[in-house]
Each structure stands twice: as structure tokens, then as C-alpha cells.
Amino acid sequence: xxxxxxxxxxxxxxxxxxxxxxxxxxxxxxxxxxxxxxxxxxxxxxxxxxxxxxxxxxxxxxxxxxxxxxxxxxxxxxxxxxxxxxxxxxxxxxxxxxxxxxxxxxxxxxxxxxxxxxxxxxx
Amino acid sequence: xxxxxxxxxxxxxxxxxxxxxxxxxxxxxxxxxxxxxxxxxxxxxxxxxxxxxxxxxxxxxxxxxxxxxxxxxxxxxxxxxxxxxxxxxxxxxxxxxxxxxxxxxxxx
Numbered sequence: 161x162x163x164x165x166x167x168x169x170x171x172x173x174x175x176x177x178x179x180x181x182x183x184x185x186x187x188x189x190x191x192x193x194x195x196x197x198x199x200x201x202x203x204x205x206x207x208x209x210x211x212x213x214x215x216x217x218x219x220x221x222x223x224x225x226x227x228x229x230x231x232x233x234x235x236x237x238x239x240x241x242x243x244x245x246x247x248x249x250x251x252x253x254x255x256x257x258x259x260x261x262x263x264x265x266x267x268x269x270x271x272x273x274x275x276x277x278x279x280x281x282x283x
Numbered sequence: 284x285x286x287x288x289x290x291x292x293x294x295x296x297x298x299x300x301x302x303x304x305x306x307x308x309x310x311x312x313x314x315x316x317x318x319x320x321x322x323x324x325x326x327x328x329x330x331x332x333x334x335x336x337x338x339x340x341x342x343x344x345x346x347x348x349x350x351x352x353x354x355x356x357x358x359x360x361x362x363x364x365x366x367x368x369x370x371x372x373x374x375x376x377x378x379x380x381x382x383x384x385x386x387x388x389x390x391x
Contacts, residue, residue, distance in 0.1 A: 199382075207320075207328070207371055207382040222379055223284070256327065267375035269318035271339065273327035 162186035164196075164257050164274035171280050172247050178279060182240040182257030186272075189215040189235045193262025196240040197270055198231065202253035212260060212268070213240055220266075247281045254278050285310065285374050287383035295391040296362050304357040304386045306372035311353035316376035319348055319357045322385070323368045331370075332357065362388070 168180035180198070187194060197212035211221045211231040221229050230243045240257060255277050258270035290305045306317065315335035320328040330339045332348035335355055345360040359366055367390055372383040 206384040207373070209380045209382070220379075258328075263316075263375065265316050265375050266378050267316070267380040269330065269333045269373060269375050269380070270328075271330050271333075273329075275325075275327050 162259055162272040164259060164272060166255060166257050166274045166277040168255075168277055168279065170278060171282065173283050174248055174281055176247050178242075178244045178247055178251070178281075180242045180244075180255055180257075180277065180279075182242070182274060184238050184240070184257070184259065187259060188238065189233060191215060195260035195268065196233070197258050197260050197268075198240075198242045198255060199258060199270065199273075200253045200255045201276075202250065205253075210244075210255075211242060249281045252279065252281045284379060285312070285377045285381050287372055287374055287381055289370075289372060289383040289386045291386060292384075293387045293389065295389055297391045298364060299361050300391075302359045302362055302366075302388055304359075304370055304388070306355040306357070306383050307353065308374050308376070312374070312376045313350075313353055314376050315350055316374060317348075317350070317355050318373045318375065319346075320371045320373065321366075321368045322371060328371070359388070 164184040195212045195214040198210040213231045228245045233240045259272040260268045286309045288307045296302045317335045319332040322328045335350045336348045369385045371385045
């Protein structure tokens with residue numbers, strides 16, 4: 161059974177950097193094609209894809225947020241960490257990590273998701 | 284970046300009735316690289332359909348997906364109480380992946 165769980169601060173001040181951790185079980189990065197991505201949902205907006213890291217440590221970012229995002233993995237801990245710099249109140253929302261199974265396209269879909277963590281950006 | 288559109292914004296349905304949700308991409312594409320998700324308040328999104336028409340494991344048969352040309356459709360054949368939720372489509376034909384704004388299916 162695949163599970164993922166997000167953790168991190170619930171309140172962050174504007175201009176600060178957000179660090180979120182995704183801890184997962186039921187799969188590993190030793191499986192070729194596997195990825196873990198981050199997706200968020202901000203108030204009044206649809207789901208927005210942010211970043212993904214693959215089993216081979218290849219990383220990809222949303223073009224509009226690329227300059228602010230960094231994604232890394234710790235295979236020994238089954239964790240993926242997303243950092244987002246220069247936070248603004250518009251970044252307030254629920255942040256999800258999700259398991260990306262192998263697909264024959266670069267983009268991919270997401271099968272198993274964490275419950276999400278609500279992040280509020282406010283002074 | 285591909286922009287996804289969904290219709291209708293809200294669909295009011297009585298339990299036991301069917302529901303049809305639509306999704307389009309701009310620019311359009313004619314592959315089957317589209318997924319559907321269900322989202323309930325406070326819960327994780329749930330993958331329903333991938334490859335436009337393949338049900339994810341453990342998804343009831345009342346959920347079905349299809350493509351006609353460049354239009355994608357999610358059909359729920361007979362709504363159960365647990366099906367009232369927001370439904371999102373997501374394209375993975377082009378980079379980066381993108382989601383539609385969602386269709387809310389509520390109780391009539």
C-alpha cells in the first residue's frame with residue numbers, strides 16, 4: 161500500500177522560504193520510472209503542478225515558479241523535500257505530494273496523493 | 284503551456300441519476316494522455332481515470348472516461364452519495380502537466 165504524508169510549517173511570513181517534506185512508503189526510488197511530485201491548490205484556483213523528482217534524480221519544475229523552487233530526495237529516508245523561496249500571500253494554499261507512476265510521456269499523472277498540508281503566508 | 288477548460292462549472296444531480304462532465308485543452312491534442320481526479324473537502328485527490336479511459340485500481344465501474352476528437356468526457360452512470368465532489372481533469376500530453384478548474388457535482 162502506497163502512502164504519502166506532507167509535513168512542514170503551517171504559517172510562514174512573506175519573503176521567507178518554505179520547506180515541505182514528503183515522507184512516503186509502499187514504493188521506493190529504486191524502481192525505474194518512479195517519481196514524486198508536488199502540486200498545490202490555492203484559494204479560488206485550480207490545482208497547480210509545481211515540481212517532480214525522479215528515481216534517477218532528474219528534476220523538473222513549473223516554468224512559472226522555477227526560479228523559486230528546489231526539490232531534493234533522501235532515498236534512505238524515503239523522503240522528498242520541496243523548498244519555495246520568496247513567499248508571498250498568494251502562495252497560501254494546500255500543498256500535496258503525490259506518487260507519479262511510470263508513463264511514456266514526460267508530464268505524467270499522479271496516482272497516490274498525500275492528504276495535503278495547509279500553508280498560510282502572512283505577516 | 285496547455286490550458287484546460289471544464290464544463291459545466293457546477294452540475295446539480297439527484298442520487299441515482301447520471302452525470303456527464305467535459306474537458307478540453309487549448310491548444311488541443313488528440314492523444315489519450317488525460318487523467319481525471321475526484322476531490323472531496325479535507326481529502327486527498329483520488330485518481331479515477333488515466334489514459335482517458337482506463338479506470339484506476341479499485342475505482343467503481345460507474346465511472347468511465349472517453350475521448351471524442353479533442354473533447355474528453357467523464358461519465359458517472361448512477362451517482363451515489365459518496366460521488367458528490369469536485370472533479371478535475373489533467374493533461375499529461377505536453378510539458379508541464381496542467382489541471383482544469385474543476386466541475387463541482389452537488390446534490391440536486
